[in-house]
Amino acid sequence: MRADAQRNRERLIEVAHAVFKERGLDAPLDEVARRAGVGPGTLYRHFPTREALHEAIMATWIEEVAAHVEKAMATEGGCREKLLAWFEEYVSLLTRHQGAAAKITASLGCQDSPLRTKCQTYADANESVLTEMAEHGVLREGVDNLDVCRLLGGVATMADHSSLEAKDVRPMLDVIANGVLKN
Amino acid sequence: MRADAQRNRERLIEVAHAVFKERGLDAPLDEVARRAGVGPGTLYRHFPTREALHEAIMATWIEEVAAHVEKAMATEGGCREKLLAWFEEYVSLLTRHQGAAAKITASLGCQDSPLRTKCQTYADANESVLTEMAEHGVLREGVDNLDVCRLLGGVATMADHSSLEAKDVRPMLDVIANGVLKN
DNA sequence: CAGTGAAGCGGAGGAAGCCTCCGCTTGATG
DNA sequence: CATCAAGCGGAGGCTTCCTCCGCTTCACTG
Numbered sequence: 446m447r448a449d450a451q452r453n454r455e456r457l458i459e460v461a462h463a464v465f466k467e468r469g470l471d472a473p474l475d476e477v478a479r480r481a482g483v484g485p486g487t488l489y490r491h492f493p494t495r496e497a498l499h500e501a502i503m504a505t506w507i508e509e510v511a512a513h514v515e516k517a518m519a520t521e522g523g524c525r526e527k528l529l530a531w532f533e534e535y536v537s538l539l540t541r542h543q544g545a546a547a548k549i550t551a552s553l554g555c556q557d558s559p560l561r562t563k564c565q566t567y568a569d570a571n572e573s574v575l576t577e578m579a580e581h582g583v584l585r586e587g588v589d590n591l592d593v594c595r596l597l598g599g600v601a602t603m604a605d606h607s608s609l610e611a612k613d614v615r616p617m618l619d620v621i622a623n624g625v626l627k628n
Numbered sequence: 629m630r631a632d633a634q635r636n637r638e639r640l641i642e643v644a645h646a647v648f649k650e651r652g653l654d655a656p657l658d659e660v661a662r663r664a665g666v667g668p669g670t671l672y673r674h675f676p677t678r679e680a681l682h683e684a685i686m687a688t689w690i691e692e693v694a695a696h697v698e699k700a701m702a703t704e705g706g707c708r709e710k711l712l713a714w715f716e717e718y719v720s721l722l723t724r725h726q727g728a729a730a731k732i733t734a735s736l737g738c739q740d741s742p743l744r745t746k747c748q749t750y751a752d753a754n755e756s757v758l759t760e761m762a763e764h765g766v767l768r769e770g771v772d773n774l775d776v777c778r779l780l781g782g783v784a785t786m787a788d789h790s791s792l793e794a795k796d797v798r799p800m801l802d803v804i805a806n807g808v809l810k811n
Numbered sequence: 812c813a814g815t816g817a818a819g820c821g822g823a824g825g826a827a828g829c830c831t832c833c834g835c836t837t838g839a840t841g
Numbered sequence: 842c843a844t845c846a847a848g849c850g851g852a853g854g855c856t857t858c859c860t861c862c863g864c865t866t867c868a869c870t871g
Contacts, residue, residue, distance in 0.1 A: 446847090447837085447838055447839075447847060447848065448838070448839090449837075449838065449847095449848075449849085450838095450847075450848060450849090453848090453849085473827075473828055473829085474828080474829075474830090475827085475828060475829075475830095476828095478850095483849075483850075484849065484850035484851050484852095485829085485830070485831090485850085485851075486830085486831075486832080486833095486848095486849070486850060486851070487848080487849055487850070489829090489830060489831080490848075490849085493830095495829095547730070547785065547789060550786060550789070550790075551786070551789035551790050553790070554790050554792075555790070585806065587799075588803070589799055592799045592800050592803065593803070595783070595786045595790075595800060596779070596782070596783065596786075596800050596803060596804075598782075598786055599779070599781075599782020599783050599785055599786045599800075600778070600779065600782050602730065602782055602785050602786070603733060603734070603778045603779075603781055603782045603785070606730060606733070606734035607733075607734050607736070607737050607738070607778075609737075616770075616772055616775045617775050617778060617779050617782075619807075620771070620775060620776070620779060620804060620807035620808060621779075621803060621804070621807055622807070623768070623806065623807035623808075624802070624803035624804055624805070624806035624807030624808075625803060625806075625807075628811075629818090630818060630819065630866085630867060630868075631867075631868090632818095632819075632820085632866075632867070633818075633819060633820090633867095636819090636820085656856080656857055656858085657857080657858075657859090658856090658857065658858075658859095659857095661821095666820075666821075667820065667821035667822050667823095668821080668822075668858085668859070668860090669819095669820070669821060669822070669859085669860075669861080669862095670819075670820055670821070672858090672859060672860080673819075673820085676859095
């Protein structure tokens with residue numbers, strides 16, 4: 446790739462990050478191009494679809510997911526506290542950008558989504574936590590990772606749409622934790 | 629209201645119902661106007677915002693909600709079966725039109741949404757079921773109606789976005805039921 | 812029944828966003 | 842330096858939104 450093309454690409458990702466943060470993942474792409482100082486054609490050559498741009502942006506988050514799992518699992522207390530801490534991290538990771546939770550979770554089941562690799566990282570992270578719970582014998586039988594991811598995605602989407610704070614989200618996560626753990 | 633205006637209004641609601649059913653709640657309003665045989669100005673005079681039109685359409689569903697509660701509560705089996713039957717009704721009522729679940733649930737907490745009266749009906753229906761569960765002593769302490777509505781709204785939204793069938797939704801509802809009931 | 816005024820109608824059209832196409836520019840290479 | 846493909850910009854066609862305003866039609870009155 447030519448050096449100027451490389452520069453433009455990086456600049457586009459940087460600007461898109463800011464624009465999406467301000468106005469959500471549905472923000473006008475023409476504005477991303479304008480603020481990056483390139484023509485729309487250039488944007489669409491680098492990122493043929495909106496999803497391609499989303500994917501490029503999320504690449505930076507993905508690296509952090511593992512760290513968030515560890516952080517949650519280091520929480521003081523028993524399995525329930527650890528699980529809830531992780532659920533909170535999960536929701537918070539999904540709601541970084543307006544509109545992200547719904548988009549990411551929607552692509553969970555579908556093989557050909559451009560976001561598939563991203564959402565798979567989230568699903569894998571959740572699975573690792575559930576597995577650890579199972580090893581401690583606190584997980585109910587028949588709890589499926591995909592279902593839990595979708596439940597959390599649903600909570601995150603509601604939090605996104607209604608601008609909920611952590612204290613409003615917590616009781617929903619409590620219900621899910623109760624539903625997932627033996628007691 | 630003049631007779632012709634009344635006719636147009638009814639026709640618009642009828643056509644909007646069909647268009648939204650085919651193409652989701654985000655379908656172009658100009659097409660609603662075109663198919664109703666009126667100018668866009670007429671549509672926007674009767675329904676100044678998209679939400680106003682949504683509200684008019686949902687008015688017809690609202691009458692049915694009570695019947696669905698009764699239907700679910702008549703299910704064979706114990707409290708758990710009744711609750712799950714109601715959860716399934718709830719999700720199915722929310723996913724009649726593409727995009728409805730997210731919109732309705734988003735307006736749950738906010739007083740000034742044009743959909744407030746509609747979503748309140750759903751919330752009231754759910755509350756009546758939860759109250760009955762509480763009277764049978766099977767409900768956990770501290771379970772809040774709004775939280776359960778949001779959880780179900782989240783499930784419905786995920787079902788909508790991922791085109792899930794009842795059999796895919798059921799396990800998520802199981803988790804919520806476990807989380808809400810004593811056991 | 813005709814006249815009148817207001818209620819209501821239609822659709823042109825500006826604005827915003829999407830995305831493509833193509834002529835021009837520029838970086839890489841010999 | 843010369844060459845030329847890779848890459849760029851932005852004009853512009855398309856769709857959808859929503860408003861504005863001149864014309865039509867209804868309802869009411871004498």
